[in-house]
Amino acid sequence: MFKKLLAAATVAALAAPAAFAADLEGRVLKIGTDATYPPMETVDEATGKIVGFDVDVMNAICAEINCVPNFVNTAWDGIFAALQQGEFDLVISGVSITPEREETMDFSEPYIVVSQAILLRVDDASMTLGDFKAGGKKLAAQTGTTNAQLAEELVGRENVSLYDNFSAAILALQNADVHGVIIDGTSAAAYEQEFAGELTVGITGLKSDPLGIVFQEGDATVDAVNEGLAAIKADGTLDKLIGQYWGTN
Incomplete structure (x- = not known):
């Protein structure tokens, strides 16, 4: 069942060759997410922390490019406006990459379909x-x-x-x-x-739908995140996370 719910295109097929990952020198990235969408992101009732697949993906990327993720729970209907106003450095929240959204925002490479x-x-x-x-x-x-x-x-x-x-x-x-x-x-x-x-x-x-990480238009941070994403695709980390959540590996 879980394999059928992931698109036939695999994340591995989306991966670009890994290069040396960028170094954000410990920069804290403020990340908007609507934590009402398990298993992508949700609030752990016991700890009050935001957890889920998207969180683990971003944590893994930051481990590669030396950044610190700070997740902020935000209602979906205002999340892109908040990004445009500079309240976040990026958004990861199960966001589909669409031509309409690409007109006003920048996306990372897809991390899952x-x-x-x-x-x-x-x-x-x-x-x-x-x-x-x-x-x-x-x-x-x-x-x-x-x-x-x-x-x-x-x-x-x-x-x-x-x-x-x-x-x-x-x-x-x-x-x-x-x-x-x-x-x-x-x-x-x-x-x-x-x-x-x-x-x-x-x-x-x-x-x-391919899902991507969202940035303000023209934000160079997308390049660093893409390098980190390429690294976790290349070393199998992303595939392991997919297998952990959906048993596809």
């Missing part, structure tokens, strides 16, 4: 896209995401309910206010595990 999926209640596991398109069945998504854009393309805006974060969308699904949630397959799998027997990844094989 994910395939979108639809999370359903177990009782509705046989539902299809046709059931949503027919009307009367609501598909939920987080506002301002590529998931929401795809939902509208697939089933029409009238059949889509938007929420400020995915936690609210998942709760709406559990409460039967909606019939499905469109979400990156990697996170859909995490919710399926968390709510085993209640929720299931019912529709897969949708559009694939």
Whole structure:
């Protein structure tokens, strides 16, 4: 299941040859992230710290290029505006690289490619896209995401309910206010595990998205981060993290 939820293109195929990594000389990088999206980023209830795959990726990059990551939990609907205003040095938050976003922001090289999926209640596991398109069945998504854009393309805006974060969308699904949630397959799998027997990844094989780290346009820090990213691709660290979270290796 987890292998199917990652796109066919592998991270290894995206890797450029590693060069000598840059040295940011211990610079503290303030990093915006919306920590409501397991397993990419979430808040550990026991420690209050932000944890997840994106956090581990950025920690590994900083180990290569000598920087100190400082993660700041920020609502998704304001995260890019905060970056543009200089509140962050970068954003890592399961962000899809799109032509529209590239017009106003710079991205690192992709660090993973994910395939979108639809999370359903177990009782509705046989539902299809046709059931949503027919009307009367609501598909939920987080506002301002590529998931929401795809939902509208697939089933029409009238059949889509938007929420400020995915936690609210998942709760709406559990409460039967909606019939499905469109979400990156990697996170859909995490919710399926968390709510085993209640929720299931019912529709897969949708559009694939490369994810990248986001910077203000023209910020030279992207070059250093790309060097660190190339290093953790080349030495297998990134593949190990993917295997740790999704058992794909």
